[in-house]
Amino acid sequence: MLSHVTSPADRPDGLHHHGDAEVGDGLVDLAVNVRRQPMPDWLAGPIRAALTELAAYPRDREATAAVAARHGRDPAEVLLTAGAAQAFVLIAQALRDVRRPVVVHPQFTEPEAALRHAGHAVERVLLREADGFRLDPALVPADADLVFVGNPTNPTSVLHPAADVAALARPGRVLVVDEAFADTTHRPGTRGEPESLAERRDLPGLLVLRSLTKTWGLAGLRIGYALGPAELLARLATAQPLWAVSTPALAAASACAGPVAVAAERVIAAELAAERAHLVDGLAGVPDVTVAGSPASAFVAVRLSGAGQVRLELRRRGYAVRRGDTFPGLGADWLRIAVRDTATTDAFLATLTDVLKERQ
Template sequence: MARGPGAGAGDRIAHGGDLDAARRLFPQAPDPWIDLSTGINPVPYPCPALEASAFHRLPSTADLGALRAAAARAYGVADPERIVAAPGTQILIETLPRLVACARVAVVGPTYAEHAAAWGRAGHAVATVPGLEATRDADVVVVVNPNNPDGRTWEAGGLRAHADELAGRGGLLIVDEAFADLEPVETLGPSLGPGLLVLRSFGKTYGLAGIRLGFALCEPALAVALAEALGPWAVSGPALAIGRAALSDAAWRLEAAVARAADAARLDRMILRAGGTPIGGTCLFRTADFPDAAGLFDRLGAAGIYVRRFSEAPARLRFGLPPDKAAWCRLSRILR
C-alpha cells in the first residue's frame, strides 16, 4: 500500500507504486523498472510455507484470534480485544469517518492525503492545519507519526495529553503510525484509552503490501463497531497466517530496523552529492528538495527509475530504498 500526500477530497489522489503511469510517462525507459516511489521495505519478510487449507477454507475465529494476539504483543497492547484486523489500513481510513457523527476534523499536514479525503467524502468539515496547536476547535484530529513525507514526529506524552483533552469533550485523536515499526519513536499502543485510535500498517514494515493487512488499536467498544462495519472474514486466510508469523518475529524486525536505517543514511549521502537538500523521512523513504527537481525526475524516469514527486511542492522528490546492489548502482549513476 503506497502512501503519499496528494490532492484534496474532491480530486484524484496521486499515489506511489503506479508503474503503469511511469511507463506512460517514459515509454522508452529500460526494463526492469526500479520503483522507488513507495515507502515499502524493499527486503520483504520471508513468508512461511502455508497449509493448502489457508487458501480453500474460510478463516476461523481461532485464526483471527491468533493474529490479534500476535499484533497485541508486537504493538504493546495489553488486550487483543483492542485490536481490529483489516485488509489494509486504507479500508480503516475509509470506514472510520462513517462511524462518527458529523464533526469538525483537523488533519495535521501536509501528509497522506487519503485521511482528509475520506473524512470529506463522509460529509465532515475538514481542515488541514500545520500543527496540533491549531486543532483546538476540532472534534477529530488526525496525526501521522512519523509523518509522510517529511518524517516529522510528535512526542508521545503530548499526543496522549491531546487525546485526553479530546476525550473530555467526546472527541477522537487518530494517530497513524504506518511508519513507526522501524523508527526510534515511542508508539501509543501501550497507552490506549478513551479518545485515542492508532493505525498500524503491516505491508510497509514487512515489505508485503500485496498481503493487504493493517490494524486499528482502540477502545473495545470502538473496536467492536469497526469490526462489525468491516464484516465477517475481512482478512484472508493466507494474510492471517503470514501476519501472525511476521508479527511474532521480533528478531527479524530489529534486524530490519538496523539495516534499513543504514540504507537510509546511504541514500541521504547520495542525495547530498546530487545537490539535494534532505528535509527528512523515515528509514523506508527519504525526502529532499532539488534545484531542478523536474529535470532530475525526468532523468531518473528515462533511466527506468520511478520516484515520487509532489504537485504542491515542485522542488521536492521522495525516494524509497533500492532493493539490491544493481538498483543502488543504477540510482547512483543518475544522481552523480
Template sequence: MKSGTVQLPSSSGDFFDPDRHGDEDAELGLRDFAVNVRPGPPDFVIRALHARIGDLAAYPSTADAAAATSAVARRHDRDLDEVLLLDGAAEGFELLAKLGARHVALIQPSFTEPERVLRATGARISQVVLTYPWRLDDAEIPDDADLVVVGNPTNPTSVLHTRAQIERLRRPGRLIVIDEAFADMTLDPPREVDEPQSMAGVRAADVIVVRSVTKTFALAGLRVGYLLADPGVIDRLARGRRHWPLGTLALAALTVCLSDEGQAYAEQQAREVAADRDHLLRRLADIGVAPAVEPDASFVLVHVPDGLGAKARLRDAGFGVRSCANFVGLGADHLRIAVRSADLTDALVEAMQDVMTGARQLDKESEVR
C-alpha cells in the first residue's frame, strides 16, 4: 500500500449488511459523495437555532410544538390533526409498528430502515422487487398486503414515481406509506413546478406520507421530520408516545424550515441540485459512465464493474461514495453518488477516470497472463 493511502477492510461482508447506513461510507477526511445531505445549514436556520440556546434548561414547550405543527400544516394545506412531528423521519417508520399490519409489502430497491423496524414486529414481509428501470407499473403487490411502503423519489435509484402510479397501489383495507424524504428536491421536467408528484397534500384515510427536513437543510445531526395522515391514523401512531419526542432546537428548526423563507430556500436548492446533477451526468458521460436510470433526486445511481473495488480505490483517492450492495434488488456493482457542486464533481470524476483506467489495465494484464 502506498504511503498516505487508506485501505478498506479485506472482507466486503459489511457492505451487504441490511443495517448498514450510508454515513459509514462518509469517513472523516474523505470528500463526501456518500450521504445525501445538502451543504449547510443555511444562515437563517443557524440564527434560529442560536436564538434558542438559552432556552435549553427548560423542557420543550407546547407553544413550540404548536408553532411547528402549524408550520407543517400550512405548508401542505392540511389540518393540525393531520400532522405528527417526528424525531427524524426514521421515527415515522418505527411508529408504523403501532398499526398492527399483518402483511407488509416493501417496494424495492428502497431505503432499508422500514424493513428493519417492521420485520421486528413479526409481520409477514414481502419484497416487491421492481424490474429495471424500477418503475411501479410492474409492481406485483400481494392482494392481502395491508401495508405498502414506497419511496418517492426512491433512495437509492433516484426514480420519481408519478402520483397516478402510487394511486394504483391503493386497495380497501390497505394503507400506503410514502417516504418523501427527498421530495422537496424534485421538479417537473421544465423545472417550473416544485414537488410535482408529492402526495403530501392528499387527504385520504389510507395514505401516510413521511417527510424530512434534515437532507435539504443539512440538519442530519438534529433529527427533524414529520408525518401526514388521516387524524384517526395520527391518533393510533401517537398513542402511548413518550413526552417531548422533539427537543426545543428540533421544533425551532422545523418551524423555520417550513416558513416562507425556508421554502424559498428549498426551492432554490432544488434548482441548484438540478443544475449540478446535469453537470455530474455530463462529466460521467465524458468517462463513459451512464446513470443506471434517469435521476430525479439529489443523487445518482451508477453501475460500474467491480463496484466494491472501485469504491475502495476512490476511498484511497480521498472520496466516499455509497455502496448499494445492501439494497434489495441491487448489487455490489451499484454505487450511489450524491450531487455536489461542479468543482467537487470535477475532482470526483477525475479520480473515477483514473480508477477505471487502472481497472481496465489490470484486466488487460490478466488476459495476457
C-alpha cells in the first residue's frame, strides 16, 4: 500500500511549531523559507506611500482587481487575506457543514491545526518517502468533501504534477491547493509557474491559496489571497474580520501582481533553482544524509540519524535549521533546510559534515 489514512486524535504533533521558533540572535537562518534580499523600489515605494494613508480604512478594490488580472480571473474570484495562513482559518470556520475533511501530509501544518481548532475531525493521508512523497489521487477517500494538499509541498519541496492535483477535484468537494511557494518553482524552457492551478476555472470546488510573503520578504506584512469560485469565496468572506488586510499590505498586493513583479519572480525562481541544485548536490556528498524526493522549492527536507541532536549541535555552531518531527508523516530523523546563496550553503555543508563526523 502506498500510503494510509489516519486519525490524529490524542496525538500531540506540535502543529503550531514553525521555523521562526528556531531562529535566534547570531544564527544563520536556514529555518525560515522567506527570501531575505533588499526590497526593490517598485515594491518599497508603494508600501512607503501607503503609510501616509493610514487614517483611512483599507480599500481593497484596486488590489483585488490587480490580482484578478494577473491570474486571468474575475475580481469576484479573488479574496485577499492577511497572509495565506488566514485562509486556512476562514475555510475551517466558514465550511462548518464539511463531513469528512482530509489533509494530505507531509505538508504545512496550519491547515490541520485550523480545522481541528474549529472542531472538525480531521483525517490524514500520509505520503511515503519510498514513493518520493509524490501524490497519488487514489489515496484520498472518494467521499472526502474537503481536501488540503500543498504544491509545491512544504516541507518536502515536492512539486506534484498539475494533472494529479486536478484529479482530486469533483462535484461536492472543496479542493484546497496551497500554492504559497508556487512562485519559487522553475522549469527550464518553459514560461510561468510549472504545475500551478491558479488560473484554472474549470475544476469544481477548487480553491488555490497564494502567498506574497516568501519571495518578496513580506512575512511581517501578512498578505496573501485565495482564488476560486465567487460563491465559495463569498462564504469564506463571512468568517473574515472587517478590513482584514492593511493598507500597506494592499499596496504590496497591487505591486506584486504587476508585470514587473511577475517577470522578476521568474528570474528569482531561476536563480533559486541553481542555488537549490548546489545545495542538493552538496548534500549528496555528506555521508548518511538522504534528500527527500525531488526538491522544487526554496527548501529541502533531509533524513539523517539523530537529527534532533544534530540540529542542536548545528545551533551551537551558528546555524538554525527546521526540525522535521512536527510534520505528520516525517519523524525524528528529519530536518528542513532553506536554500540560500552558494557561499552560505558551502559553509553550512562544511559544518554539517564536521558535526556528523564527530558523531561517528
